[in-house]
Amino acid sequence: MKYCIVQLFYLCPINWSNIVSVNAACVCRAVTYACNISLLVNRCMLRTPQLRQWLVRRGQSTITAEAGSSSTPAAATVPNAATNRILGRWLLGCSGLVVGAVVLGGVTRLTESGLSMVDWHLVREMKPPQTQAEWEAEFAKYQQFPEFKILNHDITLPEFKFIFYMEWGHRMWGRLVGLAYILPTIYFWRKGYFTRSMKGRVLGLCGFVFFQGLLGWYMVKSGLEEKPDSYDIPRVSQYRLSAHLGSALLLYCASLWTGLTLLMPAHKLAETKKLMQLRRFAKGTGGLVFLTALSGAYVAGLDAGLVYNSFPKMGDRWIPDDLLAFSPTLKNFFENPTTVQFDHRILAISSLTAITGLYLFSRKMVLPRRAKIAITLLTAMAYGQVALGISTLLLYVPTPLAATHQSGSVALLSLAIWVLSELRKVPK
Numbered sequence: 001m002k003y004c005i006v007q008l009f010y011l012c013p014i015n016w017s018n019i020v021s022v023n024a025a026c027v028c029r030a031v032t033y034a035c036n037i038s039l040l041v042n043r044c045m046l047r048t049p050q051l052r053q054w055l056v057r058r059g060q061s062t063i064t065a066e067a068g069s070s071s072t073p074a075a076a077t078v079p080n081a082a083t084n085r086i087l088g089r090w091l092l093g094c095s096g097l098v099v100g101a102v103v104l105g106g107v108t109r110l111t112e113s114g115l116s117m118v119d120w121h122l123v124r125e126m127k128p129p130q131t132q133a134e135w136e137a138e139f140a141k142y143q144q145f146p147e148f149k150i151l152n153h154d155i156t157l158p159e160f161k162f163i164f165y166m167e168w169g170h171r172m173w174g175r176l177v178g179l180a181y182i183l184p185t186i187y188f189w190r191k192g193y194f195t196r197s198m199k200g201r202v203l204g205l206c207g208f209v210f211f212q213g214l215l216g217w218y219m220v221k222s223g224l225e226e227k228p229d230s231y232d233i234p235r236v237s238q239y240r241l242s243a244h245l246g247s248a249l250l251l252y253c254a255s256l257w258t259g260l261t262l263l264m265p266a267h268k269l270a271e272t273k274k275l276m277q278l279r280r281f282a283k284g285t286g287g288l289v290f291l292t293a294l295s296g297a298y299v300a301g302l303d304a305g306l307v308y309n310s311f312p313k314m315g316d317r318w319i320p321d322d323l324l325a326f327s328p329t330l331k332n333f334f335e336n337p338t339t340v341q342f343d344h345r346i347l348a349i350s351s352l353t354a355i356t357g358l359y360l361f362s363r364k365m366v367l368p369r370r371a372k373i374a375i376t377l378l379t380a381m382a383y384g385q386v387a388l389g390i391s392t393l394l395l396y397v398p399t400p401l402a403a404t405h406q407s408g409s410v411a412l413l414s415l416a417i418w419v420l421s422e423l424r425k426v427p428k
């Protein structure tokens with residue numbers, strides 16, 4: 001049989017070139033007809049709304065069926081504008097709670113309430129004393145520590161209740177902040193809302209919250225310890241206080257920055273030399289604002305606001321005599337109240353000068369409207385914050401004004417973050 005077929009091919013040779021040319025011609029005609037039919041269908045769709053709507057519904061149902069048949073929802077694999085909006089609002093809400101913790105912590109310190117709770121339990125202390133016996137037991141524990149023995153030896157039980165509730169409220173607010181970060185993180189992770197980079201960032205934020213809680217107790221513990229000199233004023237370590245405030249501000253800045261980048265897309269700005277200079281200028285100014293706020297923790301920790309209550313001079317001198325009274329010299333910058341207040345003044349004036357320069361430099365450039373508004377608000381807030389600081393100093397640090405001044409530092413830092421967000425590069 002095979003021999004017969006081979007003989008047939010030899011006896012009747014096939015002209016393959018003719019067949020290929022005929023087939024190519026047929027294919028070309030088929031493609032031409034298909035294109036003409038496609039154009040005709042498109043024209044019919046444009047002229048017939050009912051047909052167009054039916055085809056759209058048909059396509060949507062097909063996409064829905066394919067998405068439903070998949071084991072992972074589309075939103076869980078590809079973050080879209082809706083998920084970014086949800087995550088951005090969540091992080092902005094968390095940053096607002098951090099601001100509340102910072103402000104409440106400042107008021108707790110100003111009312112000298114921070115050492116009223118002499119132990120730390122994650123769950124047990126969530127329930128404050130209820131009965132008279134429980135309050136008396138808590139008061140008895142407080143009486144064993146230096147603050148009562150040296151400063152508050154004549155405090156009454158109702159007065160103790162006030163400072164206790166101030167510290168208790170601050171600690172409960174801190175737990176609320178922790179829940180606001182951790183619980184939504186678990187939910188969004190299970191839903192698949194996080195990209196790989198966002199997962200690392202969110203884990204870092206949650207870890208920072210946990211670290212902040214431990215650091216808070218470590219700070220309080222320094223004020224409960226007996227000092228070598230029995231007449232030393234009981235207070236928390238200014239080093240631990242600045243670390244506690246600094247970590248809270250870092251947590252706030254990271255949350256605010258991430259939330260803004262998710263909610264506000266970057267502007268497509270031409271990468272000119274002036275824009276790059278403005279961006280570097282804004283970064284340096286933001287760092288200076290952060291450093292000024294952090295130096296305020298040393299002022300608070302050492303009660304340095306009560307040393308020289310005059311401005312612009314310190315007493316009757318521009319540079320006080322006891323500026324470098326401690327030895328070694330470096331110790332003055334962290335433990336000498338005069339030097340700490342002097343440094344805070346210099347940093348505040350430097351921040352104001354830098355922000356003013358940023359405003360004047362930006363006026364000569366074509367920037368998006370949002371960026372101009374952010375820079376203008378930053379400048380106005382800087383002048384208001386300096387006025388608040390001077391008033392607090394001249395009036396011997398009244399609690400309402402001092403708390404407002406601390407809140408103003410967070411507001412100024414927030415506006416600096418917003419300016420940086422508006423000037424950021426479009427991600428590639």
